[in-house]
Amino acid sequence: MSNTCVNCANGEHEFFCLWFEEGDCKTNAPESSDFGAELFTESPDKEEAFPKEEKVLRDPVSAGRKRAAVMYPITTGQVCEWAWKKVCGGGIEPIIGCTGRPATNIHHGPDKSTLNNERDNISVICTFCHNRWHAANDKYYPDERPVDNSIWLPIKFPEKEIITLDKMVKATKQEILINEMTIPEGGKDK
Numbered sequence: 001m002s003n004t005c006v007n008c009a010n011g012e013h014e015f016f017c018l019w020f021e022e023g024d025c026k027t028n029a030p031e032s033s034d035f036g037a038e039l040f041t042e043s044p045d046k047e048e049a050f051p052k053e054e055k056v057l058r059d060p061v062s063a064g065r066k067r068a069a070v071m072y073p074i075t076t077g078q079v080c081e082w083a084w085k086k087v088c089g090g091g092i093e094p095i096i097g098c099t100g101r102p103a104t105n106i107h108h109g110p111d112k113s114t115l116n117n118e119r120d121n122i123s124v125i126c127t128f129c130h131n132r133w134h135a136a137n138d139k140y141y142p143d144e145r146p147v148d149n150s151i152w153l154p155i156k157f158p159e160k161e162i163i164t165l166d167k168m169v170k171a172t173k174q175e176i177l178i179n180e181m182t183i184p185e186g187g188k189d190k
Helices: 060-071 127-140 173-181
Strands: 105-108 122-125
Touching: 060 105, 105 127, 122 127
Parallel strands: none
Antiparallel strands: 105 122
16 A cells, blocks of 8 residues: 555645655655545455554644544535534533534544544534533543543543443433523633
């Protein structure tokens, strides 16, 4: 598998290259229309779509976010996945979603490691829901992200259950409207 990058082919090498180490990216993209297709298909020897290079990445947090952006692109008109639902985001204190705001964020959680880009840890959501979830849940996580960006789950209150993303159910109109009028306490996104 060659280290060519779809983002580099689109002239976005500086910001969105999938290979950060010098010499690992071939920025002179071929002119064929299927450039980058090898990133998204299995090779004969069953390599994964993205090589497992996390241990050598200069910035694994950024690399994970960039990979998530390629895997789960936000399209024009896309609505928050948590719209009209409750028990959203997983974690210790799931939230109630919104009324259907535009999707703007790719959220990692309940495992906040950006290298965990499995679909059951990713939500494409609006800024309102993203900020509300972090305000409710950041206090349960260790203060510092693991240096290697490995698993980052809530541990400060081990007696509390970590809720998974598959627990979401439909919210009532009343629950959503009350949620929209409530201002959450400040949170932080690390």
